[in-house]
Amino acid sequence: MVVAHSERATLRVGDVFLKVDSDQARIGVEVEAMALAPVPTPKVLWHKPPVLAIAAVPGTALGRLGEPSTASPAAWAAAGAAIRRLHDAPLPPRLGRAGRGLDELAADLDGECEWLVTNGVLPADLVTRNRQIAEAALRPWAPVFTHGDLQIDHVFIDGDEITGIIDWSEAGQGDALFDLAILTLGHEENLDDVVAGYGTDVDLDVIRAWWSLRSLLGVRWLSEHGFDPFAPGCEIDVLRSARARLP
Structure with a gap:
């Protein structure tokens, strides 16, 4: 078992990953996006609802949230370059997780902030x-073609x-x-290398804003799905670091 929660589960059998998801629309988005993306993606082996079988990709993860990354600056820059190729690709047909409306996002943010304070979480x-x-x-x-869940352990490298x-x-x-922002969450020290590989002007204040926004929105979900946002280097530490940067 690689990961499992109430929404989906992923299992590994040898060099094959089995993704079990009752939401067939979500599986459909994944298959379509991998076919369109101009970056290396897993090979789809077969798709029999509610299971998607994909081949393992070679290499190791760029890093893990909460742990120092041992990847080289060049590897982080390569990740930035790959993201730029994705963002420069023709738009996919639908909105993704990174395309939520500003009013909806602001309302969710206000609701989560209220919950965090009212329940004494933070x-x-x-x-x-x-x-x-x-x-x-x-x-x-x-709008650009976004991955929508570009966590550091979703990017694999070889050298x-x-x-x-x-x-x-997503x-x-x-x-x-x-x-x-999602790629560099908790790894601020690698942001300059990613931006160098990305190869264009980037508003760093907006990336830092996304670190705070993503962490505020994620605490409750993570806690309710068996993850620990209080673990060293994870979401709560990201929020504390953000506050420390303010005058």
């Missing part, structure tokens, strides 16, 4: 300061080369800086 000051930082992400953006990007179920039209 200090009000920590939530308020990060809510202020997150505001910069709530701005108009031009300094990208060998595969996995887990495309892909679609969205905000380019969302992808860059």
Whole structure:
């Protein structure tokens, strides 16, 4: 078992990953996105609802949230270059996770902030300061082809080369800086290398805003699905680091 929660499960059998998901639309998005993406993706072996079988990609993950990455600066830059190729590709037909409307996103953010404070999960000051930082992400953006869940352990490398990007179920039209932010969440020290590989002007304040926004939105979901946002280097530490950067 690789990962399992109430929405889906992923199992590994040898060099084959079996993704079990009752939401066939989500599986369909993943298959379609992998076919369209101009970056290395897993090979689809077969698809028999509710199971999608894909081949393992070679190499190792770029890193893990909460752990120092041992990948080279060149590997991080290669990840940035791969993301740029994706973002420059023709738009997929539907909105993805990174394409949520600003009003919906702001309402969800306000609701989660209220829940965090009301339930005593986090200090009000920590939530308020990060809510202020997150505001910069709530701005108009031009849609690009986004992965939508570009966590560091979804990018695989062999040396300094990208060998595969996995887990495309949230892909679609969205905000380019969302992808860059999710990849570098908890790994701020690698942001400059990613941006260098990406090869264009990037608003770093918006990326930092997405770090705060993503972490604020994720605490409750992670806690309710068996993950620990309080683990060292994870979402709560990201929020604390963001507050520390403020004057």
